[in-house]
Amino acid sequence: EAQVTQNPRYLITVTGKKLTVTCSQNMNHEYMSWYRQDPGLGLRQIYYSMNVEVTDKGDVPEGYKVSRKEKRNFPLILESPSPNQTSLYFCASSLSGTGLTYEQYFGPGTRLTVT
């Protein structure tokens, strides 16, 4: 089954404790992206990757890191989480990063709470 998986689905952590949210897709997609979803703000892009070893900032990259060492994986790293990073996070992938019509496939989401 074609899918994007994220782990963990739920995470409660404390300020300053480093964490990683994993994302994996099995569709051989080139393009992957991380979004955060906050009430009243919709989805905002954090980072994206056009292909292996190619990543760039989205609209709200502060406080996050990413890496793309393999095509299928795109982990999101919070080196020192803060309460304002409490949010619902989505990973997405797409066949290509340059086509206008390629739909994005989304993972099920990770709900992060930072206390």
Place this chain on the structure above:
Amino acid sequence: GNSVTQMEGPVTLSEEAFLTINCTYTATGYPSLFWYVQYPGEGLQLLLKATKADDKGSNKGFEATYRKETTSFHLEKGSVQVSDSAVYFCALSDRGGYQKVTFGTGTKLQVIP
């Protein structure tokens, strides 16, 4: 920059009612337009899309027409069902160097029996 504006929710309708969710956009050039749907506890999934002016996207009884003159992409369905209860996101994809997608804030639809 690009932006997408959706009507605020929540929208509550009775089963078999007609649905319209308004979406207008601001973009340079000629973007592609999308509607994504998010069911409770799930990620977003593509509902329909349109890539050029006057195109009509349709799926599962939902329709939306790309109106360049009014910069709109309103979502419609003639008869909603309880199973249509979800959050609906309008989005655009820019003709930039990569697939930059801008999302609206989402409109929550609740359909009651």
